[in-house]
Amino acid sequence: MTAFGALLLRDLRLVLRRPGDVVVVLAFFVVATTLFPLGIGPESNLLARIAGGVLWASALFAALLSLERLFASDYEDGALDLLLLAPGALELAALAKCAAHWIVTGLPLAVLAPLLGVAFGLDGQSLAAVALTLLVGTPTLSLIGGLAAALTLGARKSGALLALLALPLCVPTLIFGTGAIEAIATGEGFGVHIAILAALALMALATIPWGIAAALRLAGE
Amino acid sequence: MATLHFLANPARFRRFSARVLPALSVVTALAVAVGLYWALVVAPPDYQQGETVRIMFIHVPAATIAMGGYVLLAVLGASLLVWRHPLAALMARATAPVGATFTAVGLITGSLWGRPMWGTYWVWDARLTSFLLLFFLYLGHIALSHAYDDAERGDKAAAILALVGAINVPIIKFSVDWWNTLHQPASIMKLGGPSIHPTILYPLLWMMATFALLFVALVLMRTDTEIDRRRLEAAEMGA
Known part of the structure; x- marks a missing residue:
């Protein structure tokens, strides 16, 4: 557990020393969402209807954008070799990296999204749904994206490849994330959606770290 | 399983094929x-459907084999990662493009069939959408296996992806079904199973x-070619 905590703290500290990396991702999220009203038109009913999908899809892209560097800098400067040699489970180390990624991207995205939702004319309940679904759903994105990042370490054109690998696997999370906001519009609660998102996150938590560890071992060979 | 192990040796596979x-x-x-x-x-x-029903004779078999092909990819991935069978990697490389092509044939014939039946080339129907996602999974597998200068690295990375993908296929299918019932009522005519x-x-x-025969023949043929290619590369490096 101490190794897990140490690695998590190290990654967070690295981000703190270069906060620009996170700010760029959040700025991308804001700019990407802003493009939709510009492209679709300012009609408020339509915007409120598509807001959930727009916010979720933009958050997904923003998360993926930041994932390319998740293991790449460790791979380049040799820290990954030390992680591979270190005693203790590599799976936990992978989990720590993904947790750090979630804290610096998923969490701020979940905080930022309701603010943007206001601009899309969402009501209070929908804003809560946006924040909650992102809060519960983004850990899955960090894990799936982490796997794609580990698989594409050192590959040619790794950025585009990462998106190609991760996006189809992220579809269930996207569907239930936006479904929650849709459900409010039709007068149902969104408890079921949150529960399923949590189930998806737990399943990813239980399986993906093994995949990431296997991919990292492969990269270290 | 015994035959799988028996054929794992490329030279033996050559004699067999x-x-x-x-x-x-x-x-x-x-x-x-x-x-x-x-x-x-x-x-x-x-x-009811007139002559267009004949599209089904291409569409349904192509779609069925395409799904089976992904299962085969996952099995080959497991046998590469667990037993380190060298042939599994080559066969996965041979299988993925064939599977992707069968998926594409399923999608294209489905779209051509949809035009006279539903009045449109594409509907966001649950089955069509999850099939499109299967096509993307195939593309990802192909792209990943070719993304490395070291072919072996690409093989193993793609094997991990195939296993994760195979676990996720049912979840994707389930979520797309859910999504579809949420957004629009299904507008498909039923192929009423036993009443056919x-x-x-x-x-x-x-x-x-x-x-199925075509799929097996193509995979065997392409596996042969992959073995030849690896040998050529090895010979070039040795020279």
């Missing part, structure tokens, strides 16, 4: 000829078997 492939090719070609004649000429047109008439059922089953 050299013996089987010529006969298999001839049988497949005959089966395709008979099947196409039966399905496109002999089988009666559907009383024998004059259509038998040629359909024949085409299924034919497509």
Whole structure:
């Protein structure tokens, strides 16, 4: 557990020393969402209807954008070799990296999204749904994206490849994330959606770290 | 499983495929000829759908084999990661593009069939959408296996992806079904399972078997080519 905590703290500290990396991702999220009203038109009913999908899809892209560097800098400067040699489970180390990624991207995205939702004319309940679904759903994105990042370490054109690998696997999370906001519009609660998102996150938590560890071992060979 | 282990040795596989492939090719070609004649000429047109029902004889077998192909990729991935069979990697490389092509054939014929039946080339129907995602999974597998200068690295990365993908396929299918019922009522005509008439059922089953033969023949042939390619590369490096 101490190794897990140490690695998590190290990654967070690295981000703190270069906060620009996170700010760029959040700025991308804001700019990407802003493009939709510009492209679709300012009609408020339509915007409120598509807001959930727009916010979720933009958050997904923003998360993926930041994932390319998740293991790449460790791979380049040799820290990954030390992680591979270190005693203790590599799976936990992978989990720590993904947790750090979630804290610096998923969490701020979940905080930022309701603010943007206001601009899309969402009501209070929908804003809560946006924040909650992102809060519960983004850990899955960090894990799936982490796997794609580990698989594409050192590959040619790794950025585009990462998106190609991760996006189809992220579809269930996207569907239930936006479904929650849709459900409010039709007068149902969104408890079921949150529960399923949590189930998806737990399943990813239980399986993906093994995949990431296997991919990292492969990269270290 | 025993045959899988037996064929894991590339040299043994070569001897096996050299013996089987010529006969298999001839049988497949005959089966395709008979099947196409039966399905496109002999089988009666559907009383509702008319002649367009004949698209089904290509569409359904292609889609079925495409799904089976992904399962095969996952099995090959496991046998590469667990037993380190060198042939599994080559066969996965041979399988993925064939599977992707069958998926594309399923999508294209489905779209052509949708035009007269639903009045549009594409609907965001649950089955179509999850099939499109299967196509993306295949593309990801192909791209990842070719993304490294070190071919072995690409093989193993793609194997991990195939396993994760195979676990996720049912979840994706389930979520897309849910999404579809949420957004729009299904607008598909039903192929009413057991009520399908024998004059259509038998040629359909024949085409299924034919497509399976075609798939196996193509995979064996491409695996042969992959073995040759690896040997050439090894020879070039040695020279």
